[in-house]
Amino acid sequence: MEKLLKLRDEMKEDLLHADGSVEDDTKMTYGQGFLLYAFSEYVRATGSEEARRYADMTYDYIENECKEGNYYLENARGTGSSNGAITEAGNLSMNTHIHILEPMTCYFRIRHDACVEESLVNLIEITARRIYDTEHHHFVMFFNDKMEPLPGEVSFGHDIEGSWLLTEAAEVLEKYGADKARAEKLLEEAKEVAINMVNFTLSHGMDTDGGLFDEGHEEGGIAVPNKVWWVQAEAVVGSVNAWQITGDEKYLDSALKSWAYIKAEIINGPAGEWFASGKNSPDEENSHLLCGPWKCPYHNARAAFEIYERCEALEK
Incomplete structure (x- = not known):
């Protein structure tokens, strides 16, 4: 029973009661990203104009309510716990940014507007130039509100996932973007970052049995062996x-x-x-x-x- 109650308490956030009333009105930014992802993929699969309208609305919401300057907040402005720090020192994360990069890539496949192109370029540049640690070749997990990196562990899963998401984003930008010269340069940069991160991940995080550990230390060694x-x-x-x-x-x-x-x-x-x-x-x-x-x-x-x-x- 104790385990069940713990599960119930953990599930309270972002859920509704059975009557449809809101338990917690937090609108997590990366949750909005998955909405954009779903609507965009549905348009690709079916051509639905209704889904396209929902994708457009979700994009507008993300850009207007989930963003401060060039960076994406953890939660939409004015909802739930607002943007309380996700760590003791910081309130911006790698995880939110790569999971906005991911749906923005998909959205640009169905909406080639200049504003979407600039959103995608911004996310590629943030990922490759701010989130990516150029010295150690992994993603930084957490940042303060000025997007300055905070010390922490290395997430091998996010690094190797991000390696192909970044490449995919740059490939889609090159295919549909209006500024071809810029897109080609970003694609080359993305490929270099991707290979560096895969090399770091495989050399530091993979066990001899082929399983990849969850988290490690930047200087070497496994932090979370799951x-x-x-x-x-x-x-x-x-x-x-x-x-x-x-x-x-x-x-x-x-x-x-x-x-x-x-x-x-x-x-x-x-x-x-x-x-x-x-x-x-x-x-x-x-x-x-x-x-x-x-x-x-x-x-x-x-x-x-x-x-x-x-x-x-x-x-x-």
């Missing part, structure tokens, strides 16, 4: 992306090694879905559930789609 489900999925896509950029077979071998770990330690056999962490891993911190507030078929399904689409493109 081999979390979504981190393994991103290791596959990030490694394949690095192979496509460089042609170096070692990255493809790394992807296959990660997939072997997933099959052996993560996939829930004939019942389906993935475990929250590898069976040979310490308990995953956020959820012991196959599906829950922080566990769903997102990263693993997306990884499958990504590999399928990349193989299709190579076969053409």
